[in-house]
Amino acid sequence: MTDQMKCITLAARPEGAPKDSDFALESRDVPTPGEGEVLVRVHYMSLDPYMRGRMDDAKSYADPVPIGGIMEGGGAGEVLASNDPAFKPGDKVFGMFGWATHGVQPAKMLRKLPDGLPITTSLGVLGMPGFTGWYGLTEIGKPKKGETLVVAAATGPVGSMVGQIAKARGLRTVAIAGGADKCKLATETFGFDAALDHRAYDDARALRAALTEAAPDGIDIYFENVGGKVFEAVLPLMNRFGRIPVCGMIAGYNTGALGGTPGEGPDRFPVFWRNLLVKHLTATGFIISNHWNQYPAFLNEVAPLVASGKIAYVEDIAEGIENAPRAFMGLLEGKNVGKQIVKLI
Amino acid sequence: MTDQMKCITLAARPEGAPKDSDFALESRDVPTPGEGEVLVRVHYMSLDPYMRGRMDDAKSYADPVPIGGIMEGGGAGEVLASNDPAFKPGDKVFGMFGWATHGVQPAKMLRKLPDGLPITTSLGVLGMPGFTGWYGLTEIGKPKKGETLVVAAATGPVGSMVGQIAKARGLRTVAIAGGADKCKLATETFGFDAALDHRAYDDARALRAALTEAAPDGIDIYFENVGGKVFEAVLPLMNRFGRIPVCGMIAGYNTGALGGTPGEGPDRFPVFWRNLLVKHLTATGFIISNHWNQYPAFLNEVAPLVASGKIAYVEDIAEGIENAPRAFMGLLEGKNVGKQIVKLI
Numbered sequence: 034m035t036d037q038m039k040c041i042t043l044a045a046r047p048e049g050a051p052k053d054s055d056f057a058l059e060s061r062d063v064p065t066p067g068e069g070e071v072l073v074r075v076h077y078m079s080l081d082p083y084m085r086g087r088m089d090d091a092k093s094y095a096d097p098v099p100i101g102g103i104m105e106g107g108g109a110g111e112v113l114a115s116n117d118p119a120f121k122p123g124d125k126v127f128g129m130f131g132w133a134t135h136g137v138q139p140a141k142m143l144r145k146l147p148d149g150l151p152i153t154t155s156l157g158v159l160g161m162p163g164f165t166g167w168y169g170l171t172e173i174g175k176p177k178k179g180e181t182l183v184v185a186a187a188t189g190p191v192g193s194m195v196g197q198i199a200k201a202r203g204l205r206t207v208a209i210a211g212g213a214d215k216c217k218l219a220t221e222t223f224g225f226d227a228a229l230d231h232r233a234y235d236d237a238r239a240l241r242a243a244l245t246e247a248a249p250d251g252i253d254i255y256f257e258n259v260g261g262k263v264f265e266a267v268l269p270l271m272n273r274f275g276r277i278p279v280c281g282m283i284a285g286y287n288t289g290a291l292g293g294t295p296g297e298g299p300d301r302f303p304v305f306w307r308n309l310l311v312k313h314l315t316a317t318g319f320i321i322s323n324h325w326n327q328y329p330a331f332l333n334e335v336a337p338l339v340a341s342g343k344i345a346y347v348e349d350i351a352e353g354i355e356n357a358p359r360a361f362m363g364l365l366e367g368k369n370v371g372k373q374i375v376k377l378i
Numbered sequence: 379m380t381d382q383m384k385c386i387t388l389a390a391r392p393e394g395a396p397k398d399s400d401f402a403l404e405s406r407d408v409p410t411p412g413e414g415e416v417l418v419r420v421h422y423m424s425l426d427p428y429m430r431g432r433m434d435d436a437k438s439y440a441d442p443v444p445i446g447g448i449m450e451g452g453g454a455g456e457v458l459a460s461n462d463p464a465f466k467p468g469d470k471v472f473g474m475f476g477w478a479t480h481g482v483q484p485a486k487m488l489r490k491l492p493d494g495l496p497i498t499t500s501l502g503v504l505g506m507p508g509f510t511g512w513y514g515l516t517e518i519g520k521p522k523k524g525e526t527l528v529v530a531a532a533t534g535p536v537g538s539m540v541g542q543i544a545k546a547r548g549l550r551t552v553a554i555a556g557g558a559d560k561c562k563l564a565t566e567t568f569g570f571d572a573a574l575d576h577r578a579y580d581d582a583r584a585l586r587a588a589l590t591e592a593a594p595d596g597i598d599i600y601f602e603n604v605g606g607k608v609f610e611a612v613l614p615l616m617n618r619f620g621r622i623p624v625c626g627m628i629a630g631y632n633t634g635a636l637g638g639t640p641g642e643g644p645d646r647f648p649v650f651w652r653n654l655l656v657k658h659l660t661a662t663g664f665i666i667s668n669h670w671n672q673y674p675a676f677l678n679e680v681a682p683l684v685a686s687g688k689i690a691y692v693e694d695i696a697e698g699i700e701n702a703p704r705a706f707m708g709l710l711e712g713k714n715v716g717k718q719i720v721k722l723i
Contacts, residue, residue: 315662316662319655
């Protein structure tokens with residue numbers, strides 16, 4: 034009898050927030066690696082906001098997961114069998130195995146993990162989210178000493194990277210996070226100069242008033258990763274020549290309305306446009322998967338800082354693949370604290 | 379008796395498109411220059427879309443013209459009297475004299491015009507509009523050989539500069555203009571590779587279909603100076619890493635809705651945002667008056683090209699200050715061909 038693996042498949046396309054019945058836990062045969070392929074036992078899998086987009090049938094920058102297909106995602110684990118000389122059993126690797134306990138990938142799609150750091154770091158602080166924060170801040174945000182940065186979801190793996198790199202480069206850093214505990218984490222663990230709990234403010238106007246105090250010299254870089262109320266609050270406070278790196282926006286993933294709910298905010302295009310024009314703002318979107326060529330530069334700079342503890346990271350680890358859907362739903366609601374991971378073994 | 383001058387004042391704030399009764403023709407005493415000031419007889423005054431914004435009471439990047447105040451604007455003329463050693467009677471100068479036959483300005487606010495070029499060039503091709511096109515294209519658009527550029531209002535002084543500089547740098551240039559005559563002017567006089575008459579297309583979708591043929595390799599730079607239907611047509615055709623320099627938008631000036639009419643276009647913020655994100659677009663707004671420090675660099679590069687005929691320009695010259703309001707109304711409707719100027723003497 035062939036060995037069995039477990040996986041989570043897409044049972045139905047969610048309307049709005051995903052629910053239990055949109056996912057199915059299945060058992061399948063462990064796949065056999067072909068020529069040049071590698072079989073991996075996944076120890077930890079990653080949960081990330083972009084996965085919500087893959088559940089929709091809408092045209093996007095990546096193909097949707099088909100109904101009945103394994104949910105997409107990255108994982109870190111150990112090579113069980115290899116048909117490529119570059120890998121041998123026991124090697125620790127990262128690859129896109131999906132929400133599954135085992136996976137086969139072409140060797141060239143795998144990344145060998147360095148010794149000396151927990152393999153979970155390849156999913157968060159030194160993986161796609163950390164790289165997203167680093168790339169967006171440094172390549173698009175172009176931070177300069179003495180400037181002020183604002184980032185939301187600031188205790189997540191993207192926001193906390195953005196804040197720590199910005200702080201190290203001499204910027205004033207302002208966190209926006211959900212709840213007093215996350216605000217404390219932002220300042221105490223990630224070194225933000227100030228942190229605001231967006232739940233404590235009824236609307237964008239109230240949040241903006243608080244931001245005015247937290248960022249008394251205005252905002253030079255707004256790292257946009259949530260949209261909605263935060264963006265609306267921030268926009269009028271941007272300084273001339275401000276930069277807005279735009280990565281995915283979790284607030285919009287569940288509604289289909291990237292950029293927040295329609296209304297009086299900057300999603301009223303003219304408001305955004307007028308600010309852009311009058312203040313010489315630059316907004317640049319990016320999809321991190323188009324920039325892997327700069328990933329080695331990121332690792333060269335940041336991996337030593339993580340190893341030495343100069344860059345902090347926080348992980349939120351759920352146990353068991355059967356709990357992945359619930360952990361994912363929680364992630365979309367901001368219930369996790371730090372990088373959401375699922376331990377599979 | 380003191381000498382008299384003529385001027386056009388703002389009689390009423392227009393609702394929508396300005397009409398005759400929003401302006402008043404007045405006679406006033408010619409002002410006397412004080413210490414360090416210069417009196418100028420204006421030979422040619424400039425009409426520009428930004429002036430529509432000054433007629434509104436809305437908060438903007440510049441103060442509105444007060445009711446009863448002289449309409450704002452630049453002009454070129456001859457020094458009549460000078461209380462500053464830098465200028466002497468007979469000098470040809472450019473300054474912000476407003477819609478008026480005479481004006482007094484501090485010497486430091488005046489620019490002496492070079493010999494060898496008609497003074498009208500200081501209002502258009504070598505003035506603020508030409509500088510706007512050059513700055514936006516080169517500093518923000520960052521054109522690269524082999525790319526494709528699209529610009530609307532392509533026979534105006536901004537668009538024609540954008541097109542010609544882009545062409546000289548090896549780009550494919552696509553003009554959008556209003557009417558067959560302007561399209562012919564765009565290709566024959568300004569060297570655009572293709573020209574589309576936006577009036578020939580019922581909606582953004584139809585215009586987009588035509589653009590797909592005119593820009594078969596997609597669009598790398600869209601110089602945004604009109605908003606509305608054109609922007610809506612262009613956005614989905616932008617290539618990855620495309621750039622969108624955003625200067626004033628004439629389509630919105632009369633409606634108060636910068637960025638065009640509400641509806642299904644990119645003024646639906648999420649549509650714009652999704653394009654920005656997925657295609658790594660960069661949109662940067664600018665107000666040219668914040669960049670005069672680069673004006674000498676512009677003149678150094680472009681004035682010789684104008685003098686030698688390598689950069690073409692077209693002027694539309696109305697006669698007499700009393701005709702300035704009508705010429706301005708025509709400008710806002712696109713009735714002028716080339717840079718709109720009013721000859722005062």
